Amino acid sequence: MKILNKFTIKSKILGLSLSVAFGITIVAFAVLYLSSTEISTEIAESVNEQSQNNLSTILSNTYSSCAITDQLINKILIRKINEAKEIIKKRGDFALSPEMYDWNCTNQVTKAESKITLPKMMIGSSWIGYNKDYNVFQPIIDDLREDFYSFTIFQKMNQSGDMLRIATNIKLENGERAIGTFIPHKDNEGQPNPIISNVMSGQSFFGTAYVVSEYYQTLYEPIKDKNDNVIGMIYTGVSLEAVNKLRESILDVVIGKSGFMYVLGASGARKGYYIISKKGQEDGKSVYEAKDIDGNFYIQNFINTAKDSPVGNINFHEYPYQLGEDGTKKNKVAAVSYFKPFDWLIVVETDKEELHEAENMVFAGFKQIYIYIAIAVIISLLGIFFVSVYIADRIGNPISLSSSAMNKISRGEISAALDDISKIEKIIN
Numbered sequence: 402m403k404i405l406n407k408f409t410i411k412s413k414i415l416g417l418s419l420s421v422a423f424g425i426t427i428v429a430f431a432v433l434y435l436s437s438t439e440i441s442t443e444i445a446e447s448v449n450e451q452s453q454n455n456l457s458t459i460l461s462n463t464y465s466s467c468a469i470t471d472q473l474i475n476k477i478l479i480r481k482i483n484e485a486k487e488i489i490k491k492r493g494d495f496a497l498s499p500e501m502y503d504w505n506c507t508n509q510v511t512k513a514e515s516k517i518t519l520p521k522m523m524i525g526s527s528w529i530g531y532n533k534d535y536n537v538f539q540p541i542i543d544d545l546r547e548d549f550y551s552f553t554i555f556q557k558m559n560q561s562g563d564m565l566r567i568a569t570n571i572k573l574e575n576g577e578r579a580i581g582t583f584i585p586h587k588d589n590e591g592q593p594n595p596i597i598s599n600v601m602s603g604q605s606f607f608g609t610a611y612v613v614s615e616y617y618q619t620l621y622e623p624i625k626d627k628n629d630n631v632i633g634m635i636y637t638g639v640s641l642e643a644v645n646k647l648r649e650s651i652l653d654v655v656i657g658k659s660g661f662m663y664v665l666g667a668s669g670a671r672k673g674y675y676i677i678s679k680k681g682q683e684d685g686k687s688v689y690e691a692k693d694i695d696g697n698f699y700i701q702n703f704i705n706t707a708k709d710s711p712v713g714n715i716n717f718h719e720y721p722y723q724l725g726e727d728g729t730k731k732n733k734v735a736a737v738s739y740f741k742p743f744d745w746l747i748v749v750e751t752d753k754e755e756l757h758e759a760e761n762m763v764f765a766g767f768k769q770i771y772i773y774i775a776i777a778v779i780i781s782l783l784g785i786f787f788v789s790v791y792i793a794d795r796i797g798n799p800i801s802l803s804s805s806a807m808n809k810i811s812r813g814e815i816s817a818a819l820d821d822i823s824k825i826e827k828i829i830n
Contacts, residue, residue, distance in 0.1 A: 493525020660751025707739035
């Protein structure tokens with residue numbers, strides 16, 4: 402209290418006014434900061450959720466397109482195999498002749514060569530024959546010839562179910578028909594071939610399959626003799642090149658400035674290989690061993706996680722791909738799903754910073770608001786200061802002069818006291 406007594410009334414009024422102003426400003430800033438922090442957090446969470454939703458939507462749409470394409474292809478393959486059956490039915494049933502034929506065989510997986518003697522496979526009374534020349538008409542097979550579609554008749558080689566191509570319109574690199582090549586009952590990893598397993602049990606097989614030198618969407622059905630024994634199988638397939646619109650739709654996907662979609666093989670010989678790469682520039686290249694900057698095999702992680710997930714599930718991954726100029730890690734965000742019918746790993750990937758551009762814009766907006774508020778507060782405080790000075794003068798000076806006049810009267814300085822009173826009147830008026 403003694404310290405306060407040392408200040409004039411004017412100083413006290415001025416100090417009180419500025420203290421109140423500063424107090425209100427601090428409280429306002431505190432409320433604004435706390436509310437903006439809460440809002441910023443909510444916005445960040447909302448932006449992050451929306452970003453993931455956008456990636457999910459893009460991936461889901463492509464997954465749906467794949468599913469529709471698969472259904473369409475399967476319907477076409479069923480129609481094609483039925484056409485083949487009608488032609489075969491007109492010529493007679495399949496049967497094995499007592500006559501034998503020596504075949505030179507090539508395993509389509511290992512390329513190992515061997516010889517085998519098999520009964521001639523007949524349709525009615527006619528031997529299907531041995532025709533490697535693509536320019537020589539092959540009954541049934543060439544009756545069904547059509548761009549992008551392939552047809553093959555297989556004969557069972559042994560009790561394990563190895564299947565030999567004895568008539569086909571599939572070409573080898575030398576331009577000949579791919580007869581004499583066979584599908585082994587086990588793949589190169591020693592696992593049962595699902596095609597052979599299905600057919601040998603009397604079932605059809607739909608799905609992606611390696612056919613001589615490339616992958617097709619296929620339908621295989623067993624060929625049975627009159628005793629219902631499986632003696633071979635008939636095949637029809639279509640290359641996915643026949644559905645260019647699906648490929649183009651994937652290539653056309655753009656997310657932000659640098660995000661894109663790509664497709665990898667998920668199993669077998671093409672596991673980790675680009676099927677559809679960015680702009681198609683790296684199709685056929687393996688990225689199975691690709692690592693992020695922490696040394697993690699992120700592509701392998703994509704594949705393993707996606708294949709272990711429920712059908713149609715979308716998994717999100719984040720991995721560091723490079724260091725920024727300041728030494729901090731830059732991350733990519735990837736949405737990944739496995740489409741089993743094509744054995745495709747579908748990936749939508751973009752830079753994490755791009756996903757958070759909207760969030761950064763919001764934060765930048767808050768910073769700008771803080772600057773504007775700070776400027777407004779400074780101007781307001783200056784205004785309050787000048788108004789407080791004016792008010793302090795109007796109130797504090799008369800009180801000070803009154804006190805001075807009273808002191809002078811008590812000392813008998815009447816004339817000087819009248820001067821102070823005159824000054825009071827001028828201030829008031």
